[in-house]
Amino acid sequence: MGPHGSLVSVVAVGLSDYLPILLMAVLAIVFAVASLGASALLRPRRPNRPKLSAYESGNDPVRLPGGERFSVKFYVVAMLFIIFDIETIFLFPWAVTFRQLGLFGLIEMAIFIALVFVAYVYIWKKGGLDWSATPPELMDDEDSDEPAAAGEVSLGAR
Amino acid sequence: MTAQEYAFAVIAAVGSISAIAVVTARNVVHAALYLVVALLSVGATFLLLGAEFAGWVQILIYVGAIVILFLFGLMLTKAPIGRDTLDNTHRWVGLLVAAGVFAGLAFLIQDAFPLDAEPFEVFHGSTSVVGESMFRDFVLPFEAISFLLLAALIGAIVLARKDEGN
Amino acid sequence: MDWLDWLLLVARIVLVFFGLLISVLLYIWFERKVIADLQTRKGPMRAGPRGILVTLADGIKLFFKEGIVPTNADRRVYLLAPVLAMFPGFLAFSTIPFGTGTTLFGRKIPFQLVDLDIGILWVLAMTSIAVYGVVLAGWASGSNYPLLGAVRSTAQMISYEVAMGLSLVAVLMYSGHLSFSEIVAAQDRVWNVVPMFPAFVVYLICGIAETNRPPFDLAEAETELVAGFHTEYSGITFAMFFLGEYVSTVTVAAIGVTLFLGGWRGPAPDFLPALWPFLWFLLKVTLVIYLFVLIRGTLPRVRYDRLMAFGWKVLIPFGLVWVLITGAIVVLPAELELDRGTVLTWAAIALGATLLLSFLPIGRSQRREEVPR
Numbered sequence: 001m002g003p004h005g006s007l008v009s010v011v012a013v014g015l016s017d018y019l020p021i022l023l024m025a026v027l028a029i030v031f032a033v034a035s036l037g038a039s040a041l042l043r044p045r046r047p048n049r050p051k052l053s054a055y056e057s058g059n060d061p062v063r064l065p066g067g068e069r070f071s072v073k074f075y076v077v078a079m080l081f082i083i084f085d086i087e088t089i090f091l092f093p094w095a096v097t098f099r100q101l102g103l104f105g106l107i108e109m110a111i112f113i114a115l116v117f118v119a120y121v122y123i124w125k126k127g128g129l130d131w132s133a134t135p136p137e138l139m140d141d142e143d144s145d146e147p148a149a150a151g152e153v154s155l156g157a158r
Numbered sequence: 159m160t161a162q163e164y165a166f167a168v169i170a171a172v173g174s175i176s177a178i179a180v181v182t183a184r185n186v187v188h189a190a191l192y193l194v195v196a197l198l199s200v201g202a203t204f205l206l207l208g209a210e211f212a213g214w215v216q217i218l219i220y221v222g223a224i225v226i227l228f229l230f231g232l233m234l235t236k237a238p239i240g241r242d243t244l245d246n247t248h249r250w251v252g253l254l255v256a257a258g259v260f261a262g263l264a265f266l267i268q269d270a271f272p273l274d275a276e277p278f279e280v281f282h283g284s285t286s287v288v289g290e291s292m293f294r295d296f297v298l299p300f301e302a303i304s305f306l307l308l309a310a311l312i313g314a315i316v317l318a319r320k321d322e323g324n
Numbered sequence: 325m326d327w328l329d330w331l332l333l334v335a336r337i338v339l340v341f342f343g344l345l346i347s348v349l350l351y352i353w354f355e356r357k358v359i360a361d362l363q364t365r366k367g368p369m370r371a372g373p374r375g376i377l378v379t380l381a382d383g384i385k386l387f388f389k390e391g392i393v394p395t396n397a398d399r400r401v402y403l404l405a406p407v408l409a410m411f412p413g414f415l416a417f418s419t420i421p422f423g424t425g426t427t428l429f430g431r432k433i434p435f436q437l438v439d440l441d442i443g444i445l446w447v448l449a450m451t452s453i454a455v456y457g458v459v460l461a462g463w464a465s466g467s468n469y470p471l472l473g474a475v476r477s478t479a480q481m482i483s484y485e486v487a488m489g490l491s492l493v494a495v496l497m498y499s500g501h502l503s504f505s506e507i508v509a510a511q512d513r514v515w516n517v518v519p520m521f522p523a524f525v526v527y528l529i530c531g532i533a534e535t536n537r538p539p540f541d542l543a544e545a546e547t548e549l550v551a552g553f554h555t556e557y558s559g560i561t562f563a564m565f566f567l568g569e570y571v572s573t574v575t576v577a578a579i580g581v582t583l584f585l586g587g588w589r590g591p592a593p594d595f596l597p598a599l600w601p602f603l604w605f606l607l608k609v610t611l612v613i614y615l616f617v618l619i620r621g622t623l624p625r626v627r628y629d630r631l632m633a634f635g636w637k638v639l640i641p642f643g644l645v646w647v648l649i650t651g652a653i654v655v656l657p658a659e660l661e662l663d664r665g666t667v668l669t670w671a672a673i674a675l676g677a678t679l680l681l682s683f684l685p686i687g688r689s690q691r692r693e694e695v696p697r
Contacts, residue, residue, distance in 0.1 A: 019333075101294065285502055
C-alpha cells in the first residue's frame, strides 16, 4: 500500500459516511419505481385521444399564445440567485473559522458583503427586483394606472 | 484495486458517458439533464478525494444554480415544449473549441501534477481548513471575488434591461 | 463491518424510511383535522377511528386510478420528475439526529443515520435538487400551464433558498459547527432559538416557501394556473408529488427543531433513557408542524409579485445584516473588551434600522404596486 495507505483509510472513512445515504436513496428509488410499476399493473388503462391531450380545452399547445415569451424577470432571478448562492457558500467556511480570525475576519466579511450589497442596491434601484409591468425609469409617477402601462404586463407578473 | 479505485472507475464511467450524452442528445433539456449527471459525478470525485466541502459546493452551485439558469434560459427563449428538438449546425466550431480546451487543460494538469510526482500529504478538506486558508492566506483574492460578483450582477441587470427596453 | 452491522444499518434505514412515510400519513390527517377545526367542521371521519386512516385510503385510491401520460409529454422525463420530487426529503432527513441512541446486541445504535461533517450544506444541496422535480414536471408535461407553473415555482424556490441559506449560516456561526450532532450538543444550555430568534423566523418562512406550502403555494394552487406544475399528473405520479411535498415539510420541521429548538433535548426521567429524547423530538416536530398548519389555516395566499418582493427585498437583506450582527455579537465582546450588553444594544439598533429601511419605498415602483389592475 505504501504512501497511499493512510490516504485510502482516510478516504474510506469519509466515504463510508455516505453509505447509509446511498442505501436510503436506493430504497427511495426502489419504492418509487415499485409503486409506479404496481400501479401500472393494477390501474385501468383506457386511453383515448381527448383524455391524453394537454389540459387546454382540447387545443394542442404549441407555444405560448401570440408568440409571447416568459418574462425576462425569471432569468434575472436565476442569475441573481447564482450570485447570492455563491456569496452564501463563501459564508460557510467563514462561519466556522471566524472565531479564530477575530475582528479581522469580521471586517473582511463586512467588506465582502458590502460590495455585493452595492450591486444589490443598484439592482433594486433599476427595478430588477420588481415583478410588475414596466421598469421604473420608463414611467412617471402618475401614469401607473394608465392602460399603456397595463398593456405591457408580462406573463410572469400575472 | 482498492474500494476507492472501484468507486472512481464507476464514477468516471458515469461522468464520461453522460458528458458524451450531453453533446449527442437531440433535445436540449435532455442534454441539460445529462449535464447534471456529469456535474454530479465531478462532485462525487471531489468526495472521493476527501474534499467534502469542495464536492458539495460543486453540486450546490453547478447542479443547484447554474443548470437551473440554463433550463430557465431554454424555457425563456424557445420554450421547447414536448418533443421539439433544438440543434445547430456549428458542430465543427464546437469540436475545435472542445479540442482546444481539452489540450489546454491536459497540458496544465500534466504540468502541475506529473504522473511520476510524489503522492500528496493527506489533506482532509474539511470546511474549517478551507476557511482558514481562504480568510487568512488568500484575503485579497477573496475580496477580489466580491468585485467579480458585483460586475456579474450589474452585467446581468444590464442585459435584462436592454431586452425589456425593446 | 460484519453481517450484524449490515443488518442493523439496513434495519435503521428501513425504519427511518417507513417512519417518515407513516408520519406523512398522520401529518396529512392531522392537518385536515386542524383545518376542519378552524372552520368548525369535523373533517375526515369515515376511514378508521376519527378518520385517521383517511390518507391511507386516499393513497390506495390514487394507486388504482388511471395514470395519464399526455401525448405531448416527454415520457421518460415525465415519469422521472415525480421520483426526483420525492426523494430529496428522505435524503435530507437521514442526517438529522432524532434521539441520543441506544445499545443493541452490544453495538451502539445512534438515532441518526449519518452524521455528516457538512450537515447543513447537505440540506442546502438537497433543497437545490428538489427544484428539479418541479422544473422537469412542468417542462415534460408538454403543456403551457404546467410550464408556467413550474417556472414560477422554481423562481420562488430558488429565491427563498438564498434567504434560507443565510439563516442557516447564522446558526452555524453561533454554534461553530456544520454537523447536526455538534449543533445539538452546543445547545445544552440555551436553545438557539433564543439568541437566533430572527434567523428562526426567516428559516420558518423560507421553509414554508421552499416546500410550496400555503400561504406560498400559489404556483400550485387550484385557483391559479389550474394547479401549476403538476396539472397533467394523475394517479400514482400525482401521489408522489404529494408525498414528496409532505415529506419535505416534515424534514423542514425536523431541521428547524434540530437547529433552533435543541433537537432531542428535554428533561428526561431515569428509566428508558433512549426513549425520552426521541419523544421530545417527536413532540417538537409536531409542534412546528402544528404551527405550519395554523399558518395555512389562517393566512391568505400571497400574490406572486409580493411573494418575490418579500423574498428579495426583505428576507435577503435582513438575513445578510443578521449574519453580520451575529458575527459582531460573537467576536466583538472578546476583541474590544466590550460587555455583551453594549453589543446587544447596538445589534438591536442595527436590526431595527434594517427593518425600517426594508419598509421604505426605495424605487418608486413599490407604491405603484398597490394600484389594483
